[in-house]
Amino acid sequence: MSRFAPLFASLLLVLPMACATATEPDTEALFQHELGRLHASEMVSLQERFQGHPLLIINTASHCGYTDQFGGLEQLHQDYRDQGLKVVGFPSHDFNQEADDEAETARVCFENFGVTFDMFRPISVRGADAHPIFRELARQAAAPRWNFYKYVVDREGRVVAHFPSQAGPGSPELRRAIESIL
Numbered sequence: 001m002s003r004f005a006p007l008f009a010s011l012l013l014v015l016p017m018a019c020a021t022a023t024e025p026d027t028e029a030l031f032q033h034e035l036g037r038l039h040a041s042e043m044v045s046l047q048e049r050f051q052g053h054p055l056l057i058i059n060t061a062s063h064c065g066y067t068d069q070f071g072g073l074e075q076l077h078q079d080y081r082d083q084g085l086k087v088v089g090f091p092s093h094d095f096n097q098e099a100d101d102e103a104e105t106a107r108v109c110f111e112n113f114g115v116t117f118d119m120f121r122p123i124s125v126r127g128a129d130a131h132p133i134f135r136e137l138a139r140q141a142a143a144p145r146w147n148f149y150k151y152v153v154d155r156e157g158r159v160v161a162h163f164p165s166q167a168g169p170g171s172p173e174l175r176r177a178i179e180s181i182l
Contacts (some may be wrong), residue, residue: 025158036120054181059090
């Protein structure tokens with residue numbers, strides 16, 4: 001094994017993964033849902049709120065080593081919202097790092113990190129129980145391998161790039177992918 005193999009392996013973890021889907025996006029799977037906002041009674045029509053907009057979709061967790069990425073995700077929201085980007089967070093306990101109490105999840109997001117982008121009630125993002133949104137993201141790209149997996153989705157619902165947890169919100173590659181869909 002080459003002495004450079006570990007270096008190359010670690011680089012693959014943070015490089016963006018471009019997506020070229022052979023089929024058209026299933027916009028029904030992505031948008032034909034009503035979901036509840038995090039720790040609120042409000043229900044949101046994803047079709048009305050997000051269809052036709054460039055998106056950054058993230059599966060999140062409140063008790064993860066990457067939880068501090070909420071601050072950088074909020075910065076992306078602030079930097080690009082006037083250009084139409086919608087940042088959307090979906091808490092998930094699939095990796096056993098989400099709070100058991102939705103109020104605690106909301107506190108982490110809204111109070112600890114000042115999140116103002118859309119956050120929804122926890123859903124499953126992997127496997128047979130995955131919400132249709134994440135089944136479609138996985139079909140087009142890949143299922144999340146961990147918390148804070150990021151999907152850049154164009155106005156037509158195509159995943160144009162996806163990023164592993166290690167690629168933080170300040171990643172130049174992530175910003176380039178976002179800028180390519182604005």
